[in-house]
Amino acid sequence: MPPAPAAPRRPLSLFGVQIRIHVSWVIVALFIAWSLASGSLPMLFAGLPAGSYWSMAGIIVIGLAASIVLHELAHALVGRAMGISVDRITLFLFGGVAELHEEPKRPGGELAMAIAGPAFSAVFSLVLAAAAGAVGQTGAPTEVVMALGYLATLNLVLAAFNMAPAFPLDGGRVLRALLWMSTHDLMKATRIAVRTSEVLALLLMAAGLTAAFTVEAAGGLWWIMIGLFLHGAARGALRESEARQMFAGHAIAEVMAPSIETVPAAYTLDRFVDERLMASRHGLYPVMDGETWLGIVKPEDILRTPREAWKTTTMGEICTPAAATPVAGLLDDASLVMDRMRTQQVQRMPVVHRGSVVGIVTLQDLMGSLELWRRFRPKPL
Ligand SMILES: [Zn+2]
Numbered sequence: 001m002p003p004a005p006a007a008p009r010r011p012l013s014l015f016g017v018q019i020r021i022h023v024s025w026v027i028v029a030l031f032i033a034w035s036l037a038s039g040s041l042p043m044l045f046a047g048l049p050a051g052s053y054w055s056m057a058g059i060i061v062i063g064l065a066a067s068i069v070l071h072e073l074a075h076a077l078v079g080r081a082m083g084i085s086v087d088r089i090t091l092f093l094f095g096g097v098a099e100l101h102e103e104p105k106r107p108g109g110e111l112a113m114a115i116a117g118p119a120f121s122a123v124f125s126l127v128l129a130a131a132a133g134a135v136g137q138t139g140a141p142t143e144v145v146m147a148l149g150y151l152a153t154l155n156l157v158l159a160a161f162n163m164a165p166a167f168p169l170d171g172g173r174v175l176r177a178l179l180w181m182s183t184h185d186l187m188k189a190t191r192i193a194v195r196t197s198e199v200l201a202l203l204l205m206a207a208g209l210t211a212a213f214t215v216e217a218a219g220g221l222w223w224i225m226i227g228l229f230l231h232g233a234a235r236g237a238l239r240e241s242e243a244r245q246m247f248a249g250h251a252i253a254e255v256m257a258p259s260i261e262t263v264p265a266a267y268t269l270d271r272f273v274d275e276r277l278m279a280s281r282h283g284l285y286p287v288m289d290g291e292t293w294l295g296i297v298k299p300e301d302i303l304r305t306p307r308e309a310w311k312t313t314t315m316g317e318i319c320t321p322a323a324a325t326p327v328a329g330l331l332d333d334a335s336l337v338m339d340r341m342r343t344q345q346v347q348r349m350p351v352v353h354r355g356s357v358v359g360i361v362t363l364q365d366l367m368g369s370l371e372l373w374r375r376f377r378p379k380p381l
Pocket residue numbers: 071072075117118162170
């Protein structure tokens with residue numbers, strides 16, 4: 001999947017699932033509204049005043065956002081029933097992303113969860129078409145009836161597009177679940193599903209390129225962009241899936257950096273910067289009061305303190321208390337720790353055993369081990 005989008009627009013929650021709208025979606029939505037109001041709608045429904053096209057475009061874009069959220073919510077709720085937690089849905093660029101932080105445990109669970117979204121969209125399309133018919137009978141404004149009809153078609157497109165067998169789209173997940181059922185090997189199933197998506201993405205790009213030169217440049221470019229996006233997403237999904245499967249069953253002790261540099265709580269910020277930070281340049285320092293672990297300080301915490309106060313402020317005063325620091329246990333499963341770091345958006349975590357810090361694990365270390373494992377131990381243990 002694309003990298004975790006930043007800046008949430010508005011915190012919103014449905015059935016305990018957080019819904020975020022990424023700024024890229026707002027831009028795409030504005031573009032869709034503009035192209036509907038000035039292009040597609042006047043072509044489809046000729047002879048209406050310009051204002052009508054804009055109000056129809058508005059209803060369609062808002063309805064589209066709701067349709068995508070409901071589609072993702074269907075995945076999330078079925079996933080939850082199958083024991084897979086989804087805590088956030090993000091409206092992002094080309095659609096929605098239900099952020100999964102673990103692999104499904106069984107192919108049946110993945111199959112049900114993957115099918116839930118397109119199934120919902122297909123049913124919702126029928127509901128909207130029926131609603132358009134019913135509203136039409138009541139003498140409601142034509143714009144509303146037409147917009148509902150258009151949304152019914154869009155939901156059908158949403159269902160069909162997502163069922164393309166391109167991992168990590170829903171159809172690709174269905175394919176992977178079926179392969180997983182028949183091979184009993186999740187890694188193998190993932191690899192075949194990803195290869196299939198890559199072939200599909202390349203075909204899409206080739207078709208787009210042909211169309212760009214023969215039929216219409218803009219339409220062809222869209223296909224090329226979607227192909228590129230799918231190709232990248234499939235690669236990303238493969239890497240993420242490999243990481244989860246390779247780390248599963250390995251304790252964090254195997255991948256952490258065991259050498260840590262602690263700092264006494266009594267050190268002033270000035271002294272810490274001069275004597276420690278410049279020399280060792282770590283991204284995280286455990287702060288100790290004798291043998292007791294007080295908390296952690298990151299270099300950016302120092303910058304938050306006014307420079308005049310560096311001579312008088314101590315590390316103990318500015319540290320994030322141990323109780324408020326996300327930590328990994330020495331024996332925790334590495335794949336779960338990696339998921340936790342992604343969810344909490346932290347680059348490094350102290351590894352704790354019996355109340356004291358025994359190491360530090362960083363996302364960079366995890367990726368490094370993964371690269372080594374991929375080269376030297378290509379089959380997971
Ligand atoms: Zn879906």
